[in-house]
Amino acid sequence: MCQLLGMNCNTPTDVTFSFRGFAQRGGRTDQHADGWGIAFFEGQDPAGHAAPTDPADPAFGDKGLRHFVDHQPACDSPVAELIRRYPIKSRNVISHIRKATQGQVALENCHPFVRELWGRYWVFAHNGDLKNFAPRLHASFRPVGSTDSERAFCWIMQELAKSHASLPSVPELTLTLRELAAQIAPHGVFNFLLGNGQALWAPASPQLHYVERRHPFAHARLADEDLSINFADHAGQNDRVAVVVTAPLTTNEIWTALAPGELKVFVNGALGDA
């Protein structure tokens, strides 16, 4: 199974610590050596001054995107080394380490995938196999590679585009995405992370775990590498960070398994309502 990592924050935060442990699973502490990728949303104002914090505001969220993919194992990749060393600060990050089960090992099959809709970039990473899921793609989103995951993403983008004339609010998007996720779920394991620079969406699934970090911050110790960090040294009192992963990254924090049910949304560093 592939590995997913998502981070959603209320203030730009670097993912260096979490990515360190996560990247070890790409060929070193786990068998996911068929490529990897990471996407960071970045706003116009990295300091976060005066950025709208209300998800109902159309200007809410970050529009810039950095997207890195590599078909080398994450533990050996020079690009992954850059990410580990260079603290890119972001409020929304999605990363994926691939164990190829469908589609060959090739750059165009590395998650996360990116498309543009309504003048925003959308980022999608998926973990699991879909069976008999061959939706008709009649609109303007087509897979470039050969994975079922990218096909499912194109279908989600197509159906989102049909459901709204322009970018709706985050709560409205969540309602639509719940309906779409429910249509795909019967076809197999459909753990995914979807982000648009405003929020991070994840299906409720016991295979995904999350932690919410907020004041008072504590020490955390990586499960995959001998490294610990005291977040209190790095975070401000009002900072909130939510991290969603396939398997918990740290050994001394309380990770909650998402209970089966509806799709969840993380906004401003916390699990959203409902």
Add this chain to the structure above:
Amino acid sequence: MCQLLGMNCNTPTDVTFSFRGFAQRGGRTDQHADGWGIAFFEGQDPAGHAAPTDPADPAFGDKGLRHFVDHQPACDSPVAELIRRYPIKSRNVISHIRKATQGQVALENCHPFVRELWGRYWVFAHNGDLKNFAPRLHASFRPVGSTDSERAFCWIMQELAKSHASLPSVPELTLTLRELAAQIAPHGVFNFLLGNGQALWAPASPQLHYVERRHPFAHARLADEDLSINFADHAGQNDRVAVVVTAPLTTNEIWTALAPGELKVFVNGALGDA
């Protein structure tokens, strides 16, 4: 004015040498310090074995894409440093160094821009200002940032999508792109580079220069840095590389200014017919 760099080859080639000199213009030898970007197409088989070489073959070209953008000056950027050191091999590369004249300095305004159409990624970088060019965008391509360049790219994608039901051959694409470029040209300086992993398109403009490197390969000396290379040590006898830039990168090669006229296409490392 911004700076453009495009490379089109018949075999995967690293752009390290050309990028070294080019990146110096991002804040060191020239005033283009408002961000930069580079995109590399990569095929499923980096060695190029058995890949179709006929541009009329629908499987021709590379589908994978690496896309790096940064709003830090290219001469200081850790990401640019990675590109200088890590020899990514590609048959199609487009890079851009930005001097902001429209749109603020922000990640979402950094070229090149990427969109997907017909299951291929399309990459676009532009140099110059467009005046009174506000085409109606009624289809599914919308700018994320605030530059005229991205708007023009979205319009080109929209019109391409209207002109063909699926991916046409490279010669057919060239005919359509000529018609589209001619519609934008009256609005101002429209030097651009467009690639889809099959070919590199550039408008005929005296502000763009190209060199074709082929056997017998010779020494080249960078104009912007004290560095020279003997391509004969690195290239095979059948290798062909075309490089297109705003201003010549080397001092001892013969760079040809593209004569004003029709849009040009580079395929398999050489200027295409007509």
